[in-house]
Amino acid sequence: MTESSPQAHNLDPWLDAYAARAETLAVSEVRALFSVVSRPEVVSLAGGMPYVAALPKETLAKAYADTMAKRGLLAIQYGGGQGDLTLRDQIRELMALEGIHSSVEDLVVTTGSQHGLDMLAGLFLDKGDVVLAEGPSYVGAIGIFRHYEAHIEHVHTDHDGMSPEALQESIDRMKADGRTIKFLYLVPNFANPSGVTLSAERRPKILEICKREHILIIEDNPYGLLYFDKPSPAAVRSMDEDGVVYLGSFSKILAPGFRVGYVLAPPAIRDKMVLAQESALLCPSSFTQMMISEFLANADWKGQIDTFRGVYRERRDAALNAMHEYLPNLETTRPDGGFYLWITLPEGIDSKAMLPLAVKELVAYTPGTAFFGDGSGQRYLRVCYSFPTPDRINLGIKRLANVINLQTELLDTFQQKGK
Amino acid sequence: MTESSPQAHNLDPWLDAYAARAETLAVSEVRALFSVVSRPEVVSLAGGMPYVAALPKETLAKAYADTMAKRGLLAIQYGGGQGDLTLRDQIRELMALEGIHSSVEDLVVTTGSQHGLDMLAGLFLDKGDVVLAEGPSYVGAIGIFRHYEAHIEHVHTDHDGMSPEALQESIDRMKADGRTIKFLYLVPNFANPSGVTLSAERRPKILEICKREHILIIEDNPYGLLYFDKPSPAAVRSMDEDGVVYLGSFSKILAPGFRVGYVLAPPAIRDKMVLAQESALLCPSSFTQMMISEFLANADWKGQIDTFRGVYRERRDAALNAMHEYLPNLETTRPDGGFYLWITLPEGIDSKAMLPLAVKELVAYTPGTAFFGDGSGQRYLRVCYSFPTPDRINLGIKRLANVINLQTELLDTFQQKGK
Structure with a gap:
């Protein structure tokens, strides 16, 4: 049984009363990250938030006024x-x-x-x-x-x-x-x-x-x-x-x-x-x-979607350019739309175990294990480029590269010693 | 298995695929009424809608403006x-x-x-x-x-x-x-x-x-x-x-x-x-x-609640006065707040069977059977007085009285013949 709080579990007077399906509720690895990455100094490449600042407030104000009038x-x-x-x-x-x-x-x-x-x-x-x-x-x-x-x-x-x-x-x-x-x-x-x-x-x-x-x-x-x-x-x-x-x-x-x-x-x-x-x-x-x-x-909703496309295209480019600059040897997907890159780490590196180190380096991502029902996916991580500015994306991937490269070096040293 | 549409049932290519819990979905007797009673000539004492017209639009406009500004x-x-x-x-x-x-x-x-x-x-x-x-x-x-x-x-x-x-x-x-x-x-x-x-x-x-x-x-x-x-x-x-x-x-x-x-x-x-x-x-x-x-x-939300209290008190009074005037012999609850009267019909009258006759007389209510999990409640009906104006409530209960009195007469005639 996965519990968000073992203390609460022990003290719960209703522990005997839950339905079987209550045992299936687990803290999502993505959602649990949100509290960690809300500090402004952390570049979050984790949560999948759209860049809503690209939506003009005037457009919404008109929609509100029209709704209430009509x-x-x-x-x-x-x-x-x-x-x-x-x-x-x-x-x-x-x-x-x-x-x-x-x-x-x-x-x-x-x-x-x-x-x-x-x-x-x-x-x-x-x-x-x-x-x-x-x-x-x-x-x-x-x-x-x-x-x-x-x-x-x-x-x-x-x-x-x-x-x-x-x-x-x-x-x-x-x-x-x-x-x-x-x-x-x-x-x-x-x-x-x-x-x-x-x-x-x-x-x-x-x-x-x-x-x-x-x-x-x-x-x-x-x-x-x-x-x-x-x-x-x-x-x-x-x-x-x-x-x-x-x-x-x-x-x-x-x-x-x-x-x-x-x-x-x-x-x-x-x-x-x-x-x-x-x-x-x-x-x-x-x-x-x-x-x-x-x-x-x-509203010009098709124009608004075009605006979002432009924003996310620029950020996808920033993310791929930063990958090319700082992590040229890693495999990544090259999305033609949407919010996400999917990155394959060097063999032997576990993205979930690496996450605390990354957060210490002020960058966050989502470990690949979040996206498999069977606990696999350790070698992958998701980068979400939709919300940070291109500069911040670049900085975030630069920090990510530092963490990955350090892990790779440690792994190499360890493996050479093992020989 | 309760189906909203027997036709769809017969044609459904996925009939073999539903979970057991899908069989528990039934059309609510209250919700199913909504389509019938939306005609303006029908006085609806059925659905439990609050009287939102008592909420000033300016109050909401300010809440919207403050939300977007802050x-x-x-x-x-x-x-x-x-x-x-x-x-x-x-x-x-x-x-x-x-x-x-x-x-x-x-x-x-x-x-x-x-x-x-x-x-x-x-x-x-x-x-x-x-x-x-x-x-x-x-x-x-x-x-x-x-x-x-x-x-x-x-x-x-x-x-x-x-x-x-x-x-x-x-x-x-x-x-x-x-x-x-x-x-x-x-x-x-x-x-x-x-x-x-x-x-x-x-x-x-x-x-x-x-x-x-x-x-x-x-x-x-x-x-x-x-x-x-x-x-x-x-x-x-x-x-x-x-x-x-x-x-x-x-x-x-x-x-x-x-x-x-x-x-x-x-x-x-x-x-x-x-x-x-x-x-x-x-x-x-x-x-x-x-x-x-x-x-x-x-906003003065406590004042707003007071406004709602006044609106519903007046309507409760209109409903109870109309009951006293047109249906003095029927038992009804006398609520100290909220939206509803619960009326007990003379023995032998089924509120669900009577509903089509009521709608023909241009008044709607909710049959008591909707409020019991075991199919009982035939002798009861719910009157909701929150939405119609006091005049309409009076008219609705007057029409309801006509229907009930006619049913009672029919029942009496039938029973006397049976003797």
């Missing part, structure tokens, strides 16, 4: 469990940018796409069920799947995303073991944490395998519109309606503080999502939904 | 999983009005208190566990407990709230049956749907029984500050820290569209709540939390 009483009232109809219609336009066509009936607005994923996991996962996912995969998704007592099976993923051959192998192995696979969880564009994109060639292959094997795909796409040079390949959902549940979010293309995301699902699943949402929180916030609706109606 | 970048960013520290400190002041003393460490801000209850249920309820609750109890809580596959045991409740003797009897019976009781769910003030308040005399008795029997109390108090004449009795949480989890909400004293509630819990439970919240939705909305924080810091 729908003020509705905005502060309870709303429907499926989410605001006007916003759902606007989300259709947004999704059309990635080739997805849908109806407002099949959309559910959620309190961030995280809660959409939580509800989907609740709908599908019984204890011991298998979820297939990229390796590495999103830490927040791993936490959810673990909470529902699922087994997370990571499928080999390279610079073109998940390998279809490896997917088939994983499925065959799981089936041979008599296990029940409930869905494939996929972050196809500029994935968190790897930064890689599932290639256009592989997408229909992944879909075909899942169709043949009767495995639902959950396509989680918060970063797709934040491409740097050319649009990301067509969404898997654009190729199939019945077999894909699609998750989207305003957290990265607008701001996460509103907690608004959405789920596009086949009708029967969507019906259950609405009921799950009504049970869990009655309805998503009318107020934040309508603010976003007014933003989409009146 | 903490604009934080308000639109991800926040901590426990909720905003400033807001938590202000919630302490709010709770002190009901005799509760606490520390910011023990508070968790949630996406409405509904989500707090959902997370608590997730922490404690395994399939088949028993939840003790008033009879009748809050429909949204019943939905949650059912979703976690718990057994809801209603304890006899009269005009002074839950009976301590009946509570002890229920506990003894459950224990004799070898069942595991996980907690007592209590809405002590102006309860939804009954409108009754647990008397000051009974509170320590209920607490004492639960302490002795090692049963956690979940005290849900969204209406406590909306008393009409004198403050409600001291909260159960004010008498005990370790054995009570307390739920509060801004939905009724400010506005539900922000979806902000809170949970005050003993440390070990609070730790788990934070982890559950991080898993389910990363963090509550920074934006709506900070808006409320600025409202509490700068």
Whole structure:
């Protein structure tokens, strides 16, 4: 049992009363880092925060004024469990940018796409069920799947995303073991944490395998519109309606503080999502939904996304240039969008064990182990370049290089002595 | 299996894939009513909507402006999983009005208190566990407990709230049956749907029984500050820290569209709540939390609550006067605060069967069966007087009287023929 506080554990008078699923709650390695890295002298390449300062306050002020003028009483009232109809219609336009066509009936607005994923996991996962996912995969998704007592099976993923051959192998192995696979969880564009994109060639292959094997795909796409040079390949959902549940979010293309995301699902699943949402929180916030609706109606939201693209492209460049300058021998992914680099350390260096040393050198990152459900990933680390300025990114990676180089030297000395 | 749409059920290609808990999702009788009663000619005494028009727009505009001026970048960013520290400190002041003393460490801000209850249920309820609750109890809580596959045991409740003797009897019976009781769910003030308040005399008795029997109390108090004449009795949480989890909400004293509630819990439970919240939705909305924080810091929020009290007192009076005028022979509760009357129909009349006739007469209410986990409650109905104006309340109850009187006449005729 993982406890955030052993003291509290010992004194807890209700220790005998918890449900089995309470034992699955663990402190996320990413979230636990936040307290350490909030000191201003630390360059944080850890948490995945968007650079919301690139969003003009005037734009939001207008969205607020318009919301209250047009729908003020509705905005502060309870709303429907499926989410605001006007916003759902606007989300259709947004999704059309990635080739997805849908109806407002099949959309559910959620309190961030995280809660959409939580509800989907609740709908599908019984204890011991298998979820297939990229390796590495999103830490927040791993936490959810673990909470529902699922087994997370990571499928080999390279610079073109998940390998279809490896997917088939994983499925065959799981089936041979008599296990029940409930869905494939996929972050196809500029994935968190790897930064890689599932290639256009592989997408229909992944879909075909899942169709043949009767495995639902959950396509989680918060970063797709934040491409740097050319649009990301067509969404898997654009190729199939019945077999894909699609998750989207305003957290990265607008701001996460509103907690608004959405789920596009086949009708029967969507019906259950609405009921799950009504049970869990009655309805998503009318107020934040309508603010976003007014933003989409009146602001140059496509221009705003272009602004974010420019900011993150510059920071990706700063990160890759710093890697080239200070750590030229390390393997890193080269993202075409999004927030993340995925760095492979020299053999023998454990990114989790190294983290305290890095924080001492005033730089923070997320250890690779956070992104695997099976405790592996020690040789990797995630660098998030979305929030610090390019200068700070450079400084952070310079500090990181000092720590890694010192570790490498120590390792070499140790290994030579061992000879 | 309860389905919202039998058609979708038959066509659902994923019917074999759902988790066991997905079968527990049912359309709430209250929520399902919303579509029927949204026609303006229908007087809705059904949904429990607060009268948010009593909240001045200028007050909110100032809270928005202050939020963006002081903490604009934080308000639109991800926040901590426990909720905003400033807001938590202000919630302490709010709770002190009901005799509760606490520390910011023990508070968790949630996406409405509904989500707090959902997370608590997730922490404690395994399939088949028993939840003790008033009879009748809050429909949204019943939905949650059912979703976690718990057994809801209603304890006899009269005009002074839950009976301590009946509570002890229920506990003894459950224990004799070898069942595991996980907690007592209590809405002590102006309860939804009954409108009754647990008397000051009974509170320590209920607490004492639960302490002795090692049963956690979940005290849900969204209406406590909306008393009409004198403050409600001291909260159960004010008498005990370790054995009570307390739920509060801004939905009724400010506005539900922000979806902000809170949970005050003993440390070990609070730790788990934070982890559950991080898993389910990363963090509550920074934006709506900070808006409320600025409202509490700068607006006359106590005066605002007084305004709401006045509005609801007038409407309670309108409802009771109309009952006296049109349905003098029916038993009704006489709430000292909150939103609801609980009406007992003449024997032989089923409130659920009568509802379509009422809607035909252009009045809507909520049938009593919504508020019992065991399908009982046919003889009762809930009238919510919070939203319609006093004139409309009078008209609604007049129409309701026509329907009930017609039913009574039919019943009498039928019974006389039967003799």
